[in-house]
Amino acid sequence: MFWGNRKTLKMNYFPDEVLEHVFDFISSHKDRNSVSLVCKSWYKIERYSRQRVFIGNCYSISPERLIARFPGLKSLTLKGMPHFADFNLVPHDWGGFVYPWIKALAKSRIGLEELRLKRMVVSDESLELLSKSFLNFKSLVLVSCEGFTTDGLAAIAANCRFLRELDLQENEVDDHRGHWLSSFPESCTSLVSLNFACLKGEINLGAIERLVARSPNLKSLRLNRAVPFDTLQKLLMQAPQLVDLGTGNFVHDPSSEAYNKLKSAIQRCKSIRSLSGFLEVAPHCMSAIYPICANLTFLNLSYAPGLHGNDLTKLIQHCRKLQRLWILDCIGDKGLGVVASTCKELQELRVFPSDLIGAGNAAVTEEGLVHISAGCPKLNSLLYFCQQMTNAALITVAKNCPNFIRFRLCILDPQKPDPVTNQALDEGFGAIVQSCKGLKRLSLSGLLTDQVFLYIGMYAEQLEMLSIAFAGDSDKGMLYVLNGCKKLRKLEIRDCPFGNEALLEDVGKYETMRSLWMSSCEVTLGGCKTLAEKMPSLSVEIINEIEQMEFSLDDMQKVEKMYLYRTLVGHRKDAPEFVWIL
Amino acid sequence: MGRATSSSSSSIESSNHFAFSSTGASASSQRDLSTDLQLGLSISTSPPYGREQPSDWPPIKPPLRQALAEEENECDSATFFVKVYMDGIPIGRKLDLLAHESYYDLIRTLQHMFNTNIIWAEAEVDGDHYEKYHVLTYEDKEGDWMMVGDVPWEMFLSAVRRLKITKC
Numbered sequence: 001m002f003w004g005n006r007k008t009l010k011m012n013y014f015p016d017e018v019l020e021h022v023f024d025f026i027s028s029h030k031d032r033n034s035v036s037l038v039c040k041s042w043y044k045i046e047r048y049s050r051q052r053v054f055i056g057n058c059y060s061i062s063p064e065r066l067i068a069r070f071p072g073l074k075s076l077t078l079k080g081m082p083h084f085a086d087f088n089l090v091p092h093d094w095g096g097f098v099y100p101w102i103k104a105l106a107k108s109r110i111g112l113e114e115l116r117l118k119r120m121v122v123s124d125e126s127l128e129l130l131s132k133s134f135l136n137f138k139s140l141v142l143v144s145c146e147g148f149t150t151d152g153l154a155a156i157a158a159n160c161r162f163l164r165e166l167d168l169q170e171n172e173v174d175d176h177r178g179h180w181l182s183s184f185p186e187s188c189t190s191l192v193s194l195n196f197a198c199l200k201g202e203i204n205l206g207a208i209e210r211l212v213a214r215s216p217n218l219k220s221l222r223l224n225r226a227v228p229f230d231t232l233q234k235l236l237m238q239a240p241q242l243v244d245l246g247t248g249n250f251v252h253d254p255s256s257e258a259y260n261k262l263k264s265a266i267q268r269c270k271s272i273r274s275l276s277g278f279l280e281v282a283p284h285c286m287s288a289i290y291p292i293c294a295n296l297t298f299l300n301l302s303y304a305p306g307l308h309g310n311d312l313t314k315l316i317q318h319c320r321k322l323q324r325l326w327i328l329d330c331i332g333d334k335g336l337g338v339v340a341s342t343c344k345e346l347q348e349l350r351v352f353p354s355d356l357i358g359a360g361n362a363a364v365t366e367e368g369l370v371h372i373s374a375g376c377p378k379l380n381s382l383l384y385f386c387q388q389m390t391n392a393a394l395i396t397v398a399k400n401c402p403n404f405i406r407f408r409l410c411i412l413d414p415q416k417p418d419p420v421t422n423q424a425l426d427e428g429f430g431a432i433v434q435s436c437k438g439l440k441r442l443s444l445s446g447l448l449t450d451q452v453f454l455y456i457g458m459y460a461e462q463l464e465m466l467s468i469a470f471a472g473d474s475d476k477g478m479l480y481v482l483n484g485c486k487k488l489r490k491l492e493i494r495d496c497p498f499g500n501e502a503l504l505e506d507v508g509k510y511e512t513m514r515s516l517w518m519s520s521c522e523v524t525l526g527g528c529k530t531l532a533e534k535m536p537s538l539s540v541e542i543i544n545e546i547e548q549m550e551f552s553l554d555d556m557q558k559v560e561k562m563y564l565y566r567t568l569v570g571h572r573k574d575a576p577e578f579v580w581i582l
Numbered sequence: 583m584g585r586a587t588s589s590s591s592s593s594i595e596s597s598n599h600f601a602f603s604s605t606g607a608s609a610s611s612q613r614d615l616s617t618d619l620q621l622g623l624s625i626s627t628s629p630p631y632g633r634e635q636p637s638d639w640p641p642i643k644p645p646l647r648q649a650l651a652e653e654e655n656e657c658d659s660a661t662f663f664v665k666v667y668m669d670g671i672p673i674g675r676k677l678d679l680l681a682h683e684s685y686y687d688l689i690r691t692l693q694h695m696f697n698t699n700i701i702w703a704e705a706e707v708d709g710d711h712y713e714k715y716h717v718l719t720y721e722d723k724e725g726d727w728m729m730v731g732d733v734p735w736e737m738f739l740s741a742v743r744r745l746k747i748t749k750c
Contacts (some may be wrong), residue, residue, distance in 0.1 A: 087641040144643070170645045198645060279649075302646065305653035329611055356650055385640060412640055469641075 002025045012028060016041075029054045048072055052062025055079070056489075056514050058096060059118065059539065062569045063104035069172075074113045075139075080120035082517050083467075084492055084562055085416075089519060089561070091543065093576050095230045099126040100574075102257035106133035114139040114165075121145070127152030131159035139165035139193075146172040150199070154180035157188075165193040165216075175201030183209040191215040195222035197246050197277060202226045213238045220451045227277040229493040230258045236265035243299075244268070245278035250285050259288060267291045268458025276300035283311040292317035296343075300326040313338040323378075328354040329364045329385060336368030340375025348381035353412060363412070366393035373400035376480040389446055390418045398435035407432055408443035417447040424448050430455035433463075443467040453477035457484020465490040471577075478502035482509050492517040500527030507534045515565040526555030528562055539571055540564045542580040662739065668696050668716065668747040679739055685731050692718065696747060703731025714746045 012555040014022075023046055026032055031121065035047040066073070080096020097118045105112055111132045119337060122145045137160045150173065156166060157180055181204050184191075185399070191211070196203070203226050211237050212218060220243060223232065227248030236242070252259050267274075268346065272292050281304045296319050301307060306314075309332045315333070316322070322343040329351050339346070349372060353362055366389045372379065373396065380403045389411055417423055425446040433439060433456050440462055444452065448471035456463065457480035464487055478498040481491070483506065491513065499522030510516060510531075525542070532540040543561040571581045592701070661681070665672040675695060682688045685702060693700050701717045702736070718730040722741045730738070 086643050087639075088637045088644070168742060171645055172644070303649050305650055352646060354650060354653075356647070356654070385642075410712055414639065420619070 005558040016045050021043050022047050026287040027052070037132065044386055051075060052114075053200045054375070057565050057567075058098075058101070060514070060565060060569070061566045063101045063122040067104060067108045067110055067567070070208035071110070073110050075116070076105075076112065076114070077118075078120060079118045082119075082492065083490070084494065084517055084519070085119055085385070086310070087499070089494070090563075091545070091578060093121075093418075093545065094579060095572065095574055095576070096120040097126075098122050099129075101129050102126045106130075106513075110134075112137055113137055114141075114144075116141040117145055118143040119145065121147040122152070123147050124149055124155070127404055128155040129161075131155045136162060139167075140164055141165065141167040142170070142171050142331065143169040144171065149174040150176045150180040150201070153196075154183040157183035158185065161185075161188070162190050162525040164190050166191075167193055167195045168198050168218075169195065171198050172297040176198050176431075177560060179204050179207060179301045184211055186214070188212050190217065192217050193220040193244075194218065195246065195286070197219065197222040197224050197248075198228075199224045205231050209234055209238070215239075215242075220265060220274075221279060223248035225249055225391065228263065233258060233262040233265045236262070236269055236277045239241040240265075240268040240273055241262050242269055244269050244274040244386050245272050245277070246275075246300075247279070250278045250288075250381065251280050251282050252285055254284050256285065262288050262477035265293065270295075272296070274298035276303075278304040280306070281306050283307055285313055286315050290315070290318050297321055297322060298324040302326045302328055302350065304556040305324065305330070306327070309335050315455060317342055319343060321345055324349075326350040326352070328352050330354045331364070331368075333368035333371065336364060337375075338372040340371040343376060345378060346372070347378050349376075350383040351385055352383075352455060353385040363387035366390045369393060370396050370400075373397040378403070380404055383408045383410075385410045385412060387412060387521050388416060388419050388427065389425060390420050391423065391425055391428035391431075394425065395431040398431035403436070403437055404432065404436040406441040406465070407436065407439060408441065409445055411445045414445055423450070426455065431461070432490070438462055440463045444471055445469060449473050450480070453480040457481050460485055462487055466486060466492070468493045468496055470495045472498060473501055476503035482506055488512075489514045491515075493521060494521070495520040497522055499523050500530075503527050504530060504534075505532055510535065510538055510564060511566050513566070515563065517561075517563050518559075519561040521558075522556060523559050525557050525559055527582050528559055529555065531564070537566055537568075539563050540582045541569050541575070542582065544578045585652040629660050664742060664744050666692065666695070666747065668698075671725055671747045678746070679742065685738075687720070688730075691746065692745075698747070700747060702749070703729055705731075717750055718745065718747055720745050 014101060019042070021465065023032070023035060026035060029052070032050060036043045047069050049072060050070045051072055053073055054077045055068055056079050058078045058080050078098065078101065080098075081090050081094060084090060085094070097392055098117055099406060101364050106129055114128065122142060127148055130140070140156060153166070156163065191408075203224065205227070205496060208227065209231065212221065219241065220240050221235065221239065222244070225248050229249060230251040232247055232250075251309060252262070264546070268282070269292060275289065275298070278301060283306065286307065289515055292314065299319060299322055301432065303310065305328055310328050310330045312327065313335045316339055320342055323345050325339065325343065325346060325348070327350070331351070351368070354361070355363065364384070364386050366386070367382055369386070369389075370393050377400070379401045382404065383406075386409070389409060418428070426449055429444055429452050431449070433442070439460055442456070442460065442463060442465070444467070449456060452471045453472060453476070456466070463485045466481060466485070475498055477496070478493070479502050481488070482502070487512075498518065503523050504527060528540050528542060532538065542559055542564045543563060545560055575581055662679045663676045664679055665674045666677050677691065677695070679688070682691065687706070689702060691702050696716075699715050701715045719727045720730050720738070720742045721727055722746050723743065727746065733741070
């Protein structure tokens with residue numbers, strides 16, 4: 001009687017405004033996406049109230065559809081090139097152009113305030129259009145992008161009157177050494193975050209000093225190499241409220257006046273929690289920062305190859321509160337032992353290689369990692385480039401640290417077995433995936449057979465991203481992963497013996513994923529064509545090396561590079577000559 | 583950002599792309615992965631290939647790769663030791679020429695090592711006190727003994743086999 005007919009039972013007995021208010025508390029993209037799927041009414045309310053949108057593959061959707069669905073959009077995150085582009089595996093001009101997005105947004109009524117781009121091609125033209133089209137634009141974050149010059153930055157500086165954040169991370173910028181910093185008008189006092197560490201050219205020192213002086217809200221400042229030591233001291237005097245500092249050139253004479261001035265300036269910066277840079281540094285220089293080490297939670301010394309093991313360990317002994325440490329392998333296994341006994345709060349560790357010619361001097365081994373795992377119980381994120389690894393060590397690490405969310409291991413000599421037992425590292429990685437039930441991201445290396453993939457398929461239930469290089473024996477390996485990892489979103493494979501059988505066994509799987517990359521594997525043109533035919537909702541791209549311009553139409557030919565992704569808008573129209581979309 | 587270094591407009595990678603992933607690209611026969619790896623791997627593990635590195639392994643981003651390459655250039659780990667004898671002293675010394683940047687640097691080290699004043703091509707000599715000086719000579723690839731300092735430093739490095747400090 002009271003219940004009546006199920007069909008007439010309405011779920012929203014609250015007015016829309018109330019639901020909207022409730023949705024305000026839901027910020028995660030995944031959750032908001034789920035909310036929108038509940039019913040038509042919730043979809044409608046959600047889309048009007050959505051302010052932040054994340055698009056992991058810019059070719060999966062069009063700007064027009066984005067604008068149509070989310071008229072209230074304020075913050076957009078876009079990613080372009082596939083991850084392996086970071087390692088020179090994707091040719092120049094493959095795609096990922098941001099201009100069409102900015103153009104479409106500019107034409108619409110969207111009041112864009114924040115734009116975050118990763119691995120995209122950003123032209124000066126797009127930066128200029130961006131700077132002129134959105135009155136309230138506040139934040140621009142560019143990560144691993146290319147295609148722009150300091151002229152584009154000048155436009156942003158000049159035209160975005162309420163700019164709070166300009167964050168350039170590891171971009172390839174054509175530095176015209178113009179006075180882009182001077183383009184910030186005198187009236188601009190709103191900066192909170194400024195990061196230009198990746199710029200190679202000279203900058204106007206007077207301009208940066210004046211800019212910092214008139215930015216009372218500045219919390220994050222990362223300088224480039226061209227900023228000398230004594231300018232740093234002047235900047236710190238103006239900005240003792242800094243929370244995040246990236247130094248430029250840090251070379252100085254410890255007996256000099258400049259050194260003393262910097263020491264006293266730094267001591268006033270009681271809020272610094274994050275330190276990076278040291279793009280030019282000599283060992284004796286680091287004592288200047290000892291006063292602020294005690295409160296540091298993030299330390300990035302990965303661009304300071306001039307610092308050696310002893311200097312690094314001396315420094316780290318002062319950093320008891322570190323949560324994230326990015327460092328070069330010159331620290332050595334012993335140095336990692338010091339980290340393990342000092343940094344009990346450590347959550348994230350990245351150890352980068354310092355010696356690319358393999359002279360074998362500086363490197364870390366499984367020893368260092370075991371020390372860390374024993375000493376840092378909160379460790380959940382690892383990127384570790386090392387000389388060698390053993391199964392025993394990985395098993396120990398898995399036992400000590402069951403909380404890994406990201407585990408990326410790179411043995412510098414790929415396909416290297418366990419040096420003690422000469423076996424593959426299957427058991428070691430197997431232990432990791434079995435123990436770390438929350439593992440979302442995994443990168444493998446060393447000698448690996450199909451067995452490791454069996455373990456991954458069986459145990460890595462939360463795995464979302466997997467990177468494989470020089471591993472496996474047969475198609476079975478790839479199949480174990482595709483069949484087992486239900487939450488897999490991104491799979492990238494290079495130089496593995498996986499072929500058509502693995503690729504084609506479950507074509508529907510790729511619709512549940514964002515993308516698949518396979519290069520130097522065994523898949524053939526025929527296999528890719530079959531896949532493309534069966535799955536019109538996927539875009540299957542064949543990327544040719546420039547030497548192979550005469551692309552043979554032989555279906556038996558092995559494909560050098562294949563990148564496929566799901567898309568709602570069909571094949572992209574901006575693909576260059578060397579990309580063939582099947 | 584990634585770019586294939588085969589692009590001539592690439593301003594980023596100075597090292598050659600050592601075809602790590604594109605070996606056997608057009609081969610229709612079964613690719614022997616281990617051979618590919620041997621070809622590629624020997625780059626990173628043995629010096630014979632010198633400074634050439636595949637630009638896609640290890641998987642690090644271009645800015646870091648560049649920073650490391652620059653550092654590598656700055657502090658060379660290569661050495662070139664040559665024997666040095668001084669007239670009257672039967673026991674010779676050995677000297678790393680690559681640890682020096684110029685003739686001036688080398689002369690300074692030798693003067694310190696042998697505790698004497700050394701004349702070379704660009705030295706200023708006090709005509710009256712010849713006896714106090716020694717002359718620095720070197721044996722070149724053809725076996726001839728030449729005074730040090732006439733040719734550019736790099737050329738000298740490629741020609742020198744050993745050094746001798748002789749009385750004037």
